[in-house]
Amino acid sequence: xxxxxxxxxxxxxxxxxxxxxxxxxxxxxxxxxxxxxxxxxxxxxxxxxxxxxxxxxxxxxxxxxxxxxxxxxxxxxxxxxxxxxxxxxxxxxxxxxxxxxxxxxxxxxxxxxxxxxxxxxxxxxxxxxxxxxxxxxxxxxxxxxxxxxxxxxxxxxxxxxxxxxxxxxxxxxxxxxxxxxxxxxxxxxxxxxxxxxxxxxxxxxxxxxxxxxxxxxxxxxxxxxxxxxxxxxxxxxxx
Amino acid sequence: xxxxxxxxxxxxxxxxxxxxxxxxxxxxxxxxxxxxxxxxxxxxxxxxxxxxxxxxxxxxxxxxxxxxxxxxxxxxxxxxxxxxxxxxxxxxxxxxxxxxxxxxxxxxxxxxxxxxxxxxxxxxxxxxxxxxxxxxxxxxxxxxxxxxxxxxxxxxxxxxxxxxxxxxxxxxxxxxxxxxxxxxxxxxxxxxxxxxxxxxxxxxxxxxxxxxxxxxxxxxxxxxxxxxxxxxxxxxxxx
DNA sequence: TGTTTGTGCTGGTCGGCCCAGATTTCCGCG
DNA sequence: CGCGGAAATCTGGGCCGACCAGCACAAACA
Numbered sequence: 001x002x003x004x005x006x007x008x009x010x011x012x013x014x015x016x017x018x019x020x021x022x023x024x025x026x027x028x029x030x031x032x033x034x035x036x037x038x039x040x041x042x043x044x045x046x047x048x049x050x051x052x053x054x055x056x057x058x059x060x061x062x063x064x065x066x067x068x069x070x071x072x073x074x075x076x077x078x079x080x081x082x083x084x085x086x087x088x089x090x091x092x093x094x095x096x097x098x099x100x101x102x103x104x105x106x107x108x109x110x111x112x113x114x115x116x117x118x119x120x121x122x123x124x125x126x127x128x129x130x131x132x133x134x135x136x137x138x139x140x141x142x143x144x145x146x147x148x149x150x151x152x153x154x155x156x157x158x159x160x161x162x163x164x165x166x167x168x169x170x171x172x173x174x175x176x177x178x179x180x181x182x183x184x185x186x187x188x189x190x191x192x193x194x195x196x197x198x199x200x201x202x203x204x205x206x207x208x209x210x211x212x213x214x215x216x217x218x219x220x221x222x223x224x225x226x227x228x229x230x231x232x233x234x235x236x237x238x239x
Numbered sequence: 240x241x242x243x244x245x246x247x248x249x250x251x252x253x254x255x256x257x258x259x260x261x262x263x264x265x266x267x268x269x270x271x272x273x274x275x276x277x278x279x280x281x282x283x284x285x286x287x288x289x290x291x292x293x294x295x296x297x298x299x300x301x302x303x304x305x306x307x308x309x310x311x312x313x314x315x316x317x318x319x320x321x322x323x324x325x326x327x328x329x330x331x332x333x334x335x336x337x338x339x340x341x342x343x344x345x346x347x348x349x350x351x352x353x354x355x356x357x358x359x360x361x362x363x364x365x366x367x368x369x370x371x372x373x374x375x376x377x378x379x380x381x382x383x384x385x386x387x388x389x390x391x392x393x394x395x396x397x398x399x400x401x402x403x404x405x406x407x408x409x410x411x412x413x414x415x416x417x418x419x420x421x422x423x424x425x426x427x428x429x430x431x432x433x434x435x436x437x438x439x440x441x442x443x444x445x446x447x448x449x450x451x452x453x454x455x456x457x458x459x460x461x462x463x464x465x466x467x468x469x470x471x472x473x474x475x476x477x478x
Numbered sequence: 479t480g481t482t483t484g485t486g487c488t489g490g491t492c493g494g495c496c497c498a499g500a501t502t503t504c505c506g507c508g
Numbered sequence: 509c510g511c512g513g514a515a516a517t518c519t520g521g522g523c524c525g526a527c528c529a530g531c532a533c534a535a536a537c538a
Contacts, residue, residue: 010522036488047524052489053292060299068249069488069531082322082418086411104410107354115350166318171343172325178301179321179418247530249490275519286492291521308499308519 011046015054023063023074024092034064034072061088083179095186102234105183106227112176113161114220116168117207121216128167132208135160139201153197154188160204164211194233250285254293262302262313263331273303273311300324322418334425341473344422345466351415352400353459355407356446360455367406371447374399378440392436393427399443403450433472 009017022028034040037055041048055072058064062085066072077085090097097105120128139156142149158181165173177184192200203226210219248256261267274282279290294311297303301320305311316324329336336344359367378395381388397420404412416423431439442465449458 012522037490038488048489049288049491049525050523052491055489056292060296066489068247068490069529071488079413080417081414083414086414100408101410104408104412107358107409108351108411108415111350111354112347115346119346169339169343170346171340172322172347173343174318175320175322175325176347176415178319179415251490276521277519280493288493289491294520305520307521308501310519 012050012054012057015044015046015050016057019054019058020063020088020092023077024089028074030074030076030078032074034074036071061085063088087182090183097183097186103231105180105187106231108180110223110227112173113165114223116165116170116173117211117219117223118216119168119170120164121211121214121219123169124167124211129208129212131167132160132163132211135163136201136205136208139204143197143201148197150189150192150197153192153200154185157188157200157204158184164207191230194230194237251289251293251296254283254285254289255296258293258297259302259327259331262316263328267313269313269315271313273313275310300327302327326421329422336422336425342470344419344426345470347419349463349466351412352404353462355404355409355412356450356458356462357455358407358409359403360450360453360458362408363406363450368447368451370406371399371402371450374402375440375444375447378443382436382440387436389428389431389436392431392439393424396427396439396443397423403446430469433469433476 019028028034034055035043037048037051040046040051044051055064055066059066059072059075062077062081063075064072065075075081081089090101135156139153139160142153142156158177161184162174162177165177188200206222207219210222258267267273273279273294276287276290276294279285280287283290294303294305298305298311298314301316301324302314303311304314314320316328320328329340374395378392378399381392381395397416400423401413401416404416427439445461446458449461
C-alpha cells in the first residue's frame with residue numbers, strides 16, 4: 001500500500017474552502033453580503049492580509065463580487081460563472097461529476113472536438129500528421145515500457161487531442177480544451193480504467209487514420225460512437 | 240457627450256497590466272525568466288504582497304510559470320493559455336481580433352451554439368419559450384424607446400443567446416459563453432452597427448420560431464447562414 | 479430645513495518576519 | 509591543484525498587524 005505525500009493546506013486555502021462550502025451548501029445565498037474583512041479576521045483569527053487574498057481568489061473564481069470600500073456579495077455564480085467555477089464546484093463534490101454534468105461534458109466534447117476533427121480531416125499537411133504520429137509513438141513507448149503509468153498516458157492523450165484542435169487551425173479550440181483540462185484528465189483516467197490503456201491508444205490511432213484518409217464524416221461518427229460507448233459503460237457500472 | 244464613471248485601478252491591476260504589455264509586446268519573450276519578486280518590488284516601489292499577488296494572477300491567466308524558490312518564466316501562452324489569456328491578448332490589441340481569430344470565433348460559435356440550438360429545438364418546454372420571449376419583448380421595448388442604446392441591446396442579445404444555451408439543458412454551454420463574454424459583446428455591437436438593431440432582433444425572433452416549430456436542422460442552418468453573411472460583410476468592408 | 483463637517487467604516491497597501499528549498503560560495507582536505 | 513561538502517545567500521511562500529484613502533452616514537451647524 002502506498003501513502004501519498006501529505007500536503008499541508010495553507011491558511012488561505014482553508015479559508016477559501018470554508019467560504020466555498022458556505023456558498024455551495026446554500027448557507028450563504030446569492031446576493032447575501034459578506035461580513036467585512038475585519039469581522040472575518042476576528043471570527044477566523046486569521047490576519048486580514050490572508051482574508052483579503054482569499055476573498056480576491058473567490059472573486060476570481062466567480063463566487064463573489066467585490067467592490068472597493070463597499071464589501072463583498074455572493075455572486076450569481078450559476079449565471080455568471082466560468083469553467084473555473086465549475087471546476088471548484090466539481091471538486092467540492094469530491095471530484096465527481098453528476099450524471100448530467102458528464103453528459104453535458106461529452107456533448108460539449110463532440111461539439112468542439114468534432115468540429116476540429118472535421119476540419120483537420122478536410123485539410124491537413126504532412127507536418128500535422130507527423131506531429132500527431134510523434135505523440136502516438138510516445139504513447140507506444142509508454143505501453144511497451146511495461147510499467148503502468150496511467151497518469152502519464154492520460155497526459156499524452158490530452159496532448160494528442162489538444163493537438164488535433166491546435167492543428168485544426170482554429171485558435172479557440174485549444175484554449176477551450178485547456179479550460180476543460182482538469183475534467184478531461186479525469187475523463188481519460190476513467191477511460192483507461194474502463195477500456196484499458198491499449199484500447200485507448202488504438203482508438204487514438206484510428207482517428208489519425210481517418211484524418212489521413214480525409215474521411216471527415218467518418219472521424220466525426222467515430223467520435224460520436226466512442227462517446228456513447230463510454231456513457232453506456234458508465235451507466236452499466238452504476239447498476 | 241457622456242463621460243462614464245472613472246474606475247480607479249488598483250496597484251495590483253496596474254502591475255498586472257504592465258507585465259501583460261511587456262509579454263504581449265514581445266519585450267519579454269516566451270521562456271525568459273522574470274526578475275525575482277524582491278527585485279520587482281524595488282523597481283516598481285510596490286510592496287511584496289502586491290507583487291506576489293500580481294504574479295500569481297498572471298500565472299493563473301497562463302502568462303507565467305512559477306516554480307517555488309526558482310522564479311517565474313514567461314509561459315508559452317499560445318499553447319497553454321485559456322480564454323482569459325485570449326481576452327487579455329485581444330484587449331492588448333485594442334479590442335480588435337485578427338481575421339483568423341474572427342473566423343475561429345465564428346466556427347466555435349457554430350459548434351457550441353449550434354449544438355444548443357439543435358437540442359433546444361428537439362426538446363423544449365413552454366417555459367423555455369416563455370423565457371426567451373420575455374427577453375425578446377424587452378428588446379422590442381428597447382427598439383420602441385427610440386433612444387439608440389446599442390450597448391443595452393447587445394447585452395440583451397448576449398443574454399438571449401446564452402438563454403438558448405442555458406435552456407438546452409447542457410450545463411457547460413452557458414459557462415463557455417460566459418468565458419467568451421467580452422468577445423461576444425464586441426461581436427454584437429459590430430453586428431448591430433452592420434445590419435441595424437431591428438435586423439438583429441428580427442433574426443433572434445426567427446430562431447425562436449424555428450425552435451418552437453421543432454426544426455432543429457433549420458435552426459442550425461439559419462445560424463450557419465447568418466455567420467457566413469456576417470463574415471462576408473466584414474470582408475466587403477475591408478476592401 | 480439645508481448644508482457642512484466629522485467620524486467610523488470599507489477594501490487596498492505596506493513592509494517586516496520567518497520558513498524551507500535551491501544555488502552559489504568558499505574553505506579545508508586529499 | 510582539484511574536489512567535496514559545509515555554510516552563506518538567494519528564491520518564492522506564508523503570515524502578520526499597522527496604515528492609507530475613499531465613501532457613507534450622522535451629528536453639528538447655519
